[in-house]
Amino acid sequence: MLGKLGDLFGLGAGNIGIDLGTANTVVYSENKGIVLYEPSIVAIDVSTNRILAVGKQAKEMLGKTPENIRTVRPLRDGVITDFEATKIMLSYYITKSISGGIFKPKPRVVIGVPSGVTQVEKRAVIDAAKSAGAREVYLISEPMAAAIGAELPVEEPVGNMIVDIGGGTTEIAVISLAGIVVSSSLRIAGDEMTDAVAQFIKRKHNLLIGEQTAERAKIELGSASIENSFQKELEIKGRDITGLPRTIKITSEEIAQALEDVVAAIINAIKSTLERTPPELASDIAERGIVLAGGGSLLKNLDKRVEKETGIKTLYCEDPITAVARGVGKVLDNIEVIRKVAMP
Numbered sequence: 001m002l003g004k005l006g007d008l009f010g011l012g013a014g015n016i017g018i019d020l021g022t023a024n025t026v027v028y029s030e031n032k033g034i035v036l037y038e039p040s041i042v043a044i045d046v047s048t049n050r051i052l053a054v055g056k057q058a059k060e061m062l063g064k065t066p067e068n069i070r071t072v073r074p075l076r077d078g079v080i081t082d083f084e085a086t087k088i089m090l091s092y093y094i095t096k097s098i099s100g101g102i103f104k105p106k107p108r109v110v111i112g113v114p115s116g117v118t119q120v121e122k123r124a125v126i127d128a129a130k131s132a133g134a135r136e137v138y139l140i141s142e143p144m145a146a147a148i149g150a151e152l153p154v155e156e157p158v159g160n161m162i163v164d165i166g167g168g169t170t171e172i173a174v175i176s177l178a179g180i181v182v183s184s185s186l187r188i189a190g191d192e193m194t195d196a197v198a199q200f201i202k203r204k205h206n207l208l209i210g211e212q213t214a215e216r217a218k219i220e221l222g223s224a225s226i227e228n229s230f231q232k233e234l235e236i237k238g239r240d241i242t243g244l245p246r247t248i249k250i251t252s253e254e255i256a257q258a259l260e261d262v263v264a265a266i267i268n269a270i271k272s273t274l275e276r277t278p279p280e281l282a283s284d285i286a287e288r289g290i291v292l293a294g295g296g297s298l299l300k301n302l303d304k305r306v307e308k309e310t311g312i313k314t315l316y317c318e319d320p321i322t323a324v325a326r327g328v329g330k331v332l333d334n335i336e337v338i339r340k341v342a343m344p
């Protein structure tokens with residue numbers, strides 16, 4: 001193939017696949033695999049409206065910025081709330097990932113985006129990628145990309161169910177014959193779990209904690225089922241209502257309690273998607289299982305809880321956090337498949 005021959009001479013286009021997630025952006029480069037994994041965050045100087053930092057650097061500023069600096073997550077809720085920031089972030093990641101060179105042709109870029117994006121938002125993403133040097137740009141909805149990354153047989157006439165729990169959105173989809181047959185997208189996912197932890201600590205212990213502390217408590221102690229939460233404790237630092245710093249001990253049981261409503265909402269959405277699934281496809285899913293992807297799905301015991309409540313075997317795909325990026329990466333050099341699965 002020409003692509004392979006081109007690589008031999010260092011002429012490969014170096015096509016790239018991007019998972020433009022609500023919490024993290026992951027870039028897959030043809031022949032190299034995952035080359036970038038950074039938070040979908042930008043830091044803006046509000047007095048001049050200039051972007052000061054993108055990705056990891058911007059995340060480090062989170063919650064620690066002086067008044068004139070604001071950190072934003074332009075895709076926080078699965079919709080693009082800040083076009084300019086999204087464009088700059090995307091351009092920055094594309095430029096960082098394509099190895100330029102005078103003989104290099106411009107790359108094809110395939111981007112996984114939340115399924116709820118509007119036509120206007122799709123345009124903005126495509127324009128941003130083109131202005132960053134892409135030759136052609138295709139968009140694939142995240143659940144489709146996750147299913148491909150999870151190696152599900154999406155083109156076959158069988159029902160596949162993928163549940164991708166990210167930061168801002170949970171995408172549930174039943175895929176058959178390269179199309180999404182039934183789906184549901186809710187704005188409840190990992191961020192809501194983090195918020196729930198912070199709210200709980202505030203209510204129960206009168207302690208204000210930052211987002212990063214709440215996230216750490218969620219990851220280290222959280223569980224999707226209260227019974228199964230093996231007892232563990234963690235010391236966390238916050239500020240009490242008088243404004244003074246205070247350290248408390250929290251238990252895994254408390255965190256599981258805090259997370260219960262969010263977990264229940266996700267489970268209900270999975271159940272209602274199953275109820276809307278045509279019987280033939282539903283029986284395929286019952287046989288093949290429900291597949292989990294996305295960082296939010298890593299909450300301990302989530303697989304067991306989904307399995308218990310739906311009665312269907314539930315499994316993780318390999319490396320759930322990179323499923324979407326590997327999925328867009330997998331189709332990069334196959335234009336026929338891209339055309340079949342791309343968003344209109």
Ligand code: ADP
Pocket residue numbers: 020021022023024025040165166167168169189190191194215218219222294295296297298299300321
């Ligand atoms: P997106 O695709 O929306 O960018 P990701 O798939 O990167 O999101 O997932 C980000 C979310 O996953 C965050 O809310 C983060 O706190 C959560 N997360 C990451 N690891 C874990 C873990 N081990 N347990 C629970 N939540 C996790």
Ligand code: MG
Pocket residue numbers: 019021022142164165166167294324
């Ligand atoms: Mg995602």
